[in-house]
Each structure stands twice: as C-alpha cells, then as structure tokens.
Amino acid sequence: MRSVTVKTRCETFMGVRRMDTHSTTGSNQQIGGADSIAWIKLSSIFLPLKTPISDAKVLTGRQKPLTEVAFLFAEIETRQGHSGIGFSYSKRAGGPGQYEHAKEIAEVLIGEDPNDIGKLWNKLCWAGASVGRSGLAIQAIAAFDVALWDLKAKRAGLPLAKLLGAHRNSVRCYNTSGGFLSSPIEEVLENVEQSVAAGIGGIKIKVGHPDMNVDLKRVAAVHDRIGGRAAMMVDANQQWDRPSAMRFGRLMEPYNLTWIEEPLDAYDVEGHAALAAQLDTPIATGEMLASVLEHASLIQNNSVDFIQPDAPRVGGITQFLKICALAEAKKLQLAPHFAMEIHLHLAAAYELESWVEHFDWLDPLFNERLEIKDGRMAVPTRPGLGITLSEQAHHWTRGTAEFGKRA
Numbered sequence: 001m002r003s004v005t006v007k008t009r010c011e012t013f014m015g016v017r018r019m020d021t022h023s024t025t026g027s028n029q030q031i032g033g034a035d036s037i038a039w040i041k042l043s044s045i046f047l048p049l050k051t052p053i054s055d056a057k058v059l060t061g062r063q064k065p066l067t068e069v070a071f072l073f074a075e076i077e078t079r080q081g082h083s084g085i086g087f088s089y090s091k092r093a094g095g096p097g098q099y100e101h102a103k104e105i106a107e108v109l110i111g112e113d114p115n116d117i118g119k120l121w122n123k124l125c126w127a128g129a130s131v132g133r134s135g136l137a138i139q140a141i142a143a144f145d146v147a148l149w150d151l152k153a154k155r156a157g158l159p160l161a162k163l164l165g166a167h168r169n170s171v172r173c174y175n176t177s178g179g180f181l182s183s184p185i186e187e188v189l190e191n192v193e194q195s196v197a198a199g200i201g202g203i204k205i206k207v208g209h210p211d212m213n214v215d216l217k218r219v220a221a222v223h224d225r226i227g228g229r230a231a232m233m234v235d236a237n238q239q240w241d242r243p244s245a246m247r248f249g250r251l252m253e254p255y256n257l258t259w260i261e262e263p264l265d266a267y268d269v270e271g272h273a274a275l276a277a278q279l280d281t282p283i284a285t286g287e288m289l290a291s292v293l294e295h296a297s298l299i300q301n302n303s304v305d306f307i308q309p310d311a312p313r314v315g316g317i318t319q320f321l322k323i324c325a326l327a328e329a330k331k332l333q334l335a336p337h338f339a340m341e342i343h344l345h346l347a348a349a350y351e352l353e354s355w356v357e358h359f360d361w362l363d364p365l366f367n368e369r370l371e372i373k374d375g376r377m378a379v380p381t382r383p384g385l386g387i388t389l390s391e392q393a394h395h396w397t398r399g400t401a402e403f404g405k406r407a
C-alpha cells in the first residue's frame with residue numbers, strides 16, 4: 001500500500017528535537033505525539049449514607065443494612081500534563097481489598113503511553129494474574145481504566161460519550177433510591193411525587209419481601225400513585241426461587257412494568273432464560289456479575305431483555321464496551337447499574353435507547369451535578385467524564401498512595 005504523507009513538522013519538546021510524520025496510510029503515524037504516564041494517585045474514600053439502606057437481601061438475613069460505600073479513586077497525569085480521574089467502588093466489604101490490590105499493581109503503568117488502554121488493562125491484569133480475571137482483582141483495575149478513558153476524552157476535548165461515538169445527547173433516567181424496602185410506603189409514595197416533579201422518567205421500587213403480599217400491596221400503591229406519569233420497574237435483588245419468581249412475574253403482567261430486575265440468583269442463567277421466555281414483562285439482571293465472560297453467558301443463553309452491567313464491577317469501561325458489543329448483536333436493551341457519572345456516557349453510546357439509574361448518593365463526592373429534564377439525563381458537555389473531586393471527598397479520604405513523579 002502506498003503511503004501518502006499529508007503533514008510533516010519538526011518541534012522541540014522537553015529539549016528533544018523530534019519529527020512527526022503524519023501519514024494517511026503508512027504504518028509510521030505519530031498523530032498526537034508520544035506521551036507517557038508520569039504520576040498516579042490512589043485514594044480510598046468512604047462515603048457515608050444519610051440513612052442505613054435495606055433491600056431484600058437484608059430482610060432475608062443475608063446482608064446487613066448498607067451504611068457507607070467504599071470508593072477507590074485513581075488520578076493519572078502524563079508527562080505532557082494531561083490528566084484523568086476514575087473510580088471503582090464496593091459495598092459492605094471489599095473496599096480496602098480493592099485499594100490494596102491497586103497499590104500493588106499501579107507501578108506497572110508508569111512510563112506507559114496512556115492511549116494504549118487495551119494493552120494497559122492486560123498489563124494490570126497480568127500484574128495480578130494469580131488472583132484471577134474477575135471480581136475484586138479487576139475491580140481494582142477499573143479505577144485505572146476509567147481514569148485512562150477520562151484522560152483520553154479530555155485530551156480530545158470531547159465528552160466521553162462523544163469520544164466513544166454517541167447515539168444521543170441525553171438518556172432516559174429512573175430512580176431507585178426512593179423505593180427501598182426499609183422505607184415505609186408513605187415515604188415511598190412521597191418520593192414518587194418528588195421524583196416526578198424532578199423530571200425523572202421512571203420509578204423503581206424494591207420487592208422480594210419475605211411475605212409476597214407486602215410486595216403486591218406496595219406495587220399496587222406505587223403504580224396508582226405514578227398514574228402513568230413515569231415508567232415503573234421492580235427489583236427483587238435475587239431473593240426468589242424459580243417458582244416464586246414465575247408466580248410473581250405473572251401477577252405483575254397487568255402493571256405493564258418496564259422490567260422485573262434480579263428475580264433470581266444472579267448466576268441462574270437457565271432460570272432467567274425461562275422467565276424471559278414465558279413472561280411478557282421484560283427481565284433485567286447483570287449488576288452482580290464481575291466479568292465479561294459472566295455477562296456473555298447471560299447474553300448467549302437469552303436470559304435477559306435488559307442487560308445491566310456495572311463498569312466498575314466488570315473491570316472498567318474497556319470491559320463494559322465488550323459486553324455492549326455482545327448485547328448489541330442480540331438487540332438487547334441496556335440499563336447499567338449504579339455509578340451514573342460513568343454510565344451516562346456509556347448508555348449514550350449504546351445503539352438502542354437505554355436507561356441510566358439515578359442515584360444522588362455520589363453527589364457529595366463531586367463538584368458537578370447532572371441535569372435532568374423531561375425524564376432524561378443530559379450528557380455533560382464538559383470533556384471526559386466531566387467530574388472533579390469535591391473538598392468533602394478529600395475530607396472522607398482514609399488513605400492515599402502516589403506513584404511516579406508529577407511532571
């Protein structure tokens with residue numbers, strides 16, 4: 001193939017004279033110039049919640065109420081002064097483990113080209129290969145991966161959604177935080193009003209109470225209160241067996257729900273497939289899965305109508321995009337779990353119209369707020385993810401570690 005040179009320039013950078021030859025077809029492209037990762041800062045931040053949170057996993061005795069969320073933040077800077085920020089998180093346990101694992105592997109990124117995100121994900125994975133390619137090990141990698149994508153988008157001067165190739169400038173959003181099982185029904189109904197007034201497009205409530213009649217009454221009351229002003233979903237957090245899920249699903253058909261979430265154990269691929277085949281109401285799951293391969297199993301076995309990956313839980317944006325490619329090929333709908341600050345960009349870049357989960361829990365960590373209007377969340381026009389850490393976040397920081405040197 002003949003190489004066509006379109007631009008040649010000489011420049012001096014940090015005392016080194018370099019010639020860049022930009023070619024449309026040759027293999028010697030140097031567009032963007034060489035850069036390398038100079039400095040990384042990891043922070044372990046614990047976000048307290050205003051009130052302890054309970055879903056069905058608590059009412060069935062499997063977990064304690066949630067009182068805080070552990071975050072692992074990674075800040076990366078390059079020799080040329082570009083920067084990115086990313087995060088991973090854990091609920092109840094695992095946060096200190098993510099932070100410790102990240103500290104052990106961070107050094108391998110120093111000196112690397114921040115553009116080579118796929119290569120760097122593999123390098124981080126190999127650095128901790130003996131602890132596997134799913135779960136906590138890759139959730140530690142997620143913080144670096146998200147920071148590298150943020151850096152790349154900032155460097156391009158684009159919101160992350162635009163860098164990835166956006167299909168839309170806003171995404172339908174729904175609210176979960178008003179419908180926990182720990183909230184009395186009067187409070188849930190008041191939260192419905194507040195969410196609708198705030199322009200949120202869907203209301204999700206928790207079900208999976210040990211007494212199914214409690215669920216049925218709450219669903220009926222919330223459905224009546226919404227009165228068609230917003231979409232409605234329910235989330236059982238994996239607390240039913242197969243017969244209970246099928247029975248509940250059939251009772252839900254008249255409500256025209258947008259989806260039933262996590263009716264079964266997160267790894268029950270066959271059980272979810274049976275529900276998806278036999279119920280009109282769409283089935284959603286995937287938030288608890290911790291790798292691309294685990295999601296691939298759900299997708300290949302027709303277990304879901306809505307796939308619900310969580311970028312920090314599956315190892316970051318690089319892995320999330322692989323799940324999206326598999327899901328798009330099956331024409332599945334997408335409703336990422338939690339972390340709207342990341343997932344808004346990823347949902348905007350998904351081919352089919354998606355839903356993003358509105359949680360205001362993380363608001364105190366960041367200086368910026370996401371705009372909601374007419375049932376949709378607007379993709380920020382700021383470059384990258386469009387987030388910066390607040391002073392409050394620094395106040396909640398329990399540990400930091402730095403690698404390399406700031407340029």
Ligand SMILES: [Mg+2]
Pocket residue numbers: 235237261262287
């Ligand atoms: Mg859920």
